Amino acid sequence: MSELTIKDIAKMAGVSHTTVSRCLNGGRSVKPETYEKIMELCRQTGFTRNAAARQLKKHESKAIGIIVPDVSNAYFGELIRHLEWNAKQRGFHVFISSSFYEYGMEDQNIQALLERRADGIIISGVGDRTYLNLEKYLDKIPILFLGDNAPDELVSKITVDGYAGVVMGARYLLSLGHRSLAFLGGRESSITHRRRRQGFLDVMRRAVDVSYELFSVMPGSRIEDGYETGIAYFNHCVEAGKPYATAVMTINDHFALGIIQAAMEFGIDIPQQMSLVGFDDVSFASLPKIQLTTLAQPKEQLCDLAMETLMKLIENPQPEIYYERIQPALIRRETCMPPAQK
Template identity: 35%
Template sequence: MKSVTLKDVAKAAGVSYATVSRALSGSPQIGSDTRERIIKLCDEMGYTTNYVARSMVMKKTDLIGLVVPSVDNQFMSELAYHAEMSARAHGYNIMLCNSGPDLKQEKTVVKLLLGRQVDGILIVPQGPQTYENIRAYADQVPTVFVSENLRDQPQSYVTVDNSRGTYIGTKYLYELGHRDILYFGRRHTTTHQLRAEGYMRACQELGLQQRFFNSEYSRSSINNGYQMARDLFSRPIDYTAIFASTDSHALGVMRAADELRIDIPGHLSLIGFDNIPSAELPRIELTTIEQPLREMAVQAVDMLRDKIEHGTQGYVHQILLPGLVKRGTCRTLD
């Protein structure tokens, strides 16, 4: 099938190729009536801009690659939404890639984005190995890491203060009267190591015993949280509260508790981390630590645009503050 070209539009409109080109670029040399007639004709004929040809002339694609480990994760999908809205507001389009749990696949999608000549890359890394895994490619294009603390690595990133989040959540449970608080979840990434550290720091300050139930899974999901919770609840429950490392894990705990007739918050208080959309649904109303997702996405896009448009060198480490969202899964002990 033959695609519609500018020459086809010009012929149908009875004007020159240059007139059509100027009309579509918004040139003030073209009257509003002519511009509207040409734009309407383009729409009727099905004309679309040839971005490949345009990028060869402009040396710019206006395309940003976004790499996430799992697009079916609510946290990742909401982050991707806010990143796309922010990028679009500044004239960029997003090319979304799912890297999965495999470092080899993560490198493959980064190479794919470079081959597509994206202007820059936003990446939610799989873990601490990601930086070294893609370093040779990240050095070739403006890159910003999102939602993972790379500590002192010389790359720009935007994340939340994960340690502070679990610290304030643990203190909140303590203020409600809880003295036996179980930390439930992952420790595979720097992000989750920091969350565990915040819990441990609060326990040390408050004189509480540290209690862990660690995940064997490399990613967070409701089903993984459910399978872990079934195992956990097969043992004596000698704690009054659970701090889940993610909301997905917390929802898995709620599902297992419901099946086993363990009342939340009657028998157990529960707090999560992330504040994904499902957390505020009726009959869930999960108390959680909120990551400022929209702010994180906007700042990451702005940081990347600065690199793309101004050739900014060096790197920036931006760490945002989390917040406690009180809902219905935590209760005060008598």
């Protein structure tokens, strides 16, 4: 006798095969009476989750989706490169899309991947509302989250500890002797950005004889946003008749590059007059004319672990929630030095 299929169970129960699949994966969004009816049929016929998993495997598309806020951002570009290479080594094709920092576009991207029958999705979210987009899809497709913009223990995710990274960078600046510091940039809607700023605040509040400031006028993370914020910050200092900070931390490396340009226009020498720390360690940070001190995200490790975890989610019809927080590293280059003696 041939092995029963999901469609056979669905026909017996008078429901769709997707309803049977949902029941076998925990019964989310299925009426209790329907769930009990289907599970009783499975018990009577000996149909198991393993049998369902074998059938689902036969229908794999061998494709995964990668969704990031902006593919033109060097950090996300490097992530995509590592993820795509890793996926191809496993025989998977990759669909890549940008959400352009828009929740509606993020939702459309997920729907498009469902329509293409992708086997799984890796997503770096727009902000703290991304989880609302993800929640309704969690029982339809394996999803792995990169970053902090989703609640812990509700969705599988891998992130780099931005809070710990900024704490490391802030302590480094204090160790150099800086006592006037500022943190520039950050979107309030981003949990990632809020954690980085909180790391800075917590170090400053514990430090002795230190003045500090949070300053942000642009919600974005691009070079242009860093430039506009830098111009606004230096003008703010001039108008208030106060000296600018001798050490500045920024939300990311792109932002730092914009601040470097703004500082040049104000005649401020980095690092002679102002030390600067970025975050991410993107490829341009180590260029000879930049040599940016930054907090490095271990991108290859992050992507290897992400792909390995997504494969587990794809292969297991009733997966557990996976969570991993990776530690960043301080990369000391030439944009930091002790403050000039007055």
